[in-house]
Amino acid sequence: MSKLPNVTTSIFTVMSKMASEHNAINLSQGFPNFPVDERLTETVSRLAKEEVHQYTPMSGYTPLLVKIAALVKSSYNRNILPETEILVTAGATQAIFTALLAILKPNDEVIILDPSYDCYEAPILLSQAKPIRVALNDDYTPNWTTIEKAFSQKTKMIIINNPHNPTGKILNESDFENLEFLLEKYPNVLLLSDEVYEYITFEQKHISTHSRPKLLDRCIMVSSFGKTFHVTGWKIGYLVAPDYLMKEIKKVHQFLVFSVNSICQVAVSEYLDLVSINKIGPFYREKRDYFRTLLKNSRFKLMPCEGTYFQVASYANISNENDIDFCKRLITEYGVAAIPISTFYENGKDLKLIRFCFAKDNHTLEEATKRLCKI
Incomplete structure (x- = not known):
């Protein structure tokens, strides 16, 4: 079956x-079809001849963890601990799968806002939890009244995707205020914030969950170097979560992939010193x-x-x-x-x-x- x-x-x-x-x-x-930055490909070419081909630490290449913490600080003025609050993953999909599998228990409910990317539901079902799909308005703005009605005592998590695939919408200040108000009513509900397109916004500045102090102690953040640096085939992303959640996520990660492609991690770590986000x-x-x-x-x-x-x-x-x-x-x-x-x-x-x-x-x-x- x-x-x-x-x-x-x-x-x-x-x-x-x-x-x-x-x-x-x-x-x-x-996925992009234009050339990758030569500075990145040249870095990979050089690293291919160096001793960077063995397992990295399970959480990620240590210098890269430090660089990620610095990136989050410079982007959102948030301080995070590289050794306990960051996990390098084999792409954002693996990050999401790992986090959901680690956190969810049978009969938990997870709110998903439709239209939604297709990688959310499978790990929920495999965890014997229940996806609760709630449609956005036809203009793709969230209807917070409808979303709140979907909450119950079984709700374990809500997933947001911002900027949003497939619609290209981004959440505004009012949306975050509504989300914070809702989660204050449900103090045991966690938030998974899929922000793989965080650096690809236009007229309006992206509001990241990283910048919302009320949410930080219950939020799992998902980011993607593949999307940011036009290297989707590298399958390299990262999670940021408070230590108590990250401990559980790492338990699954170590048996799912253990560690991520070493040469890509070293290359991205060096490239972060060269590129202007x-x-x-x-x-x-x-x-x-x-x-x-x-x-x-x-x-x-x-x-x-x-x-x-x-x-x-x-x-x-x-x-x-x-x-x-x-x-x-x-x-x-x-x-x-x-x-x-x-x-x-x-x-x-x-x-x-x-x-x-x-x-x-x-x-x-x-x-x-x-x-x-x-x-």
Whole structure:
């Protein structure tokens, strides 16, 4: 008997496979196709000949832990202890899986805000806990009244994703005040804050849970060097959590992966001394603005994009098809792959919206939008 009977091949795999089969431009999966910073690749090339190929400490390469603490301090003015409050992980998905498996017990309930990324539910189910899916408003803002109604005495955790994939929305000050007020009512509920796109925001400054003192003693923070430094295939991220939670998370981590790719950890540690984190947002803002300009004369209606490298678009003026069928036809007839937003909802809610990834070189964006403007 399957432990995950409702889990099938992910929509990302399906759309990327179709894109490959039909030689379509793949704007579905969220990975960049432009070159990695030469300073980083040159660091890796040099390190390949050095003695950095054996296990690192289980929590992470010690200099990298120190650099992460410094990054959190400079970004959010938060002091954390490298040796007890940070864990380097094999990507954000492993970080989330490990944290949930470590914390949840049978019959615990976890609030997930839909549309939601697909890696949250599986570890909840494998922990014999129960995911409680609560839909955001149709403009993708949280309805805190509805969210509070979903809480019960069984609620163990709420998961937030900020900046939000797939919608590109970010939480504002009022949202955090509502969240803090809610968690004051439920003092035993933990918070998992998925902030893998934390450095990719635009007009509005990203508000991180790191900067909310009321939440720090009950929050597990998830970050991703893969997203931040355009090296998604490296699968390297990190968790920040208070010591009492991190002790439990490390118990699972040591038997899941034990330690993360050593050369990548050393390379990222050195690269953090070279790179300017505050240039990442403007870099992607330029990508976003260029993509939106190229689609200006199309029949798609573009939704607000406040962060991430995803652009949501409505095709309601083009077709009445459901979003999955429309995305498949987009590949077969027009040669562009996107992701249907309904697949991020538990109930498959279809608002005639699809997601494009604009983390691509300009030639790719130009060719893709040329095809999209023909629709």
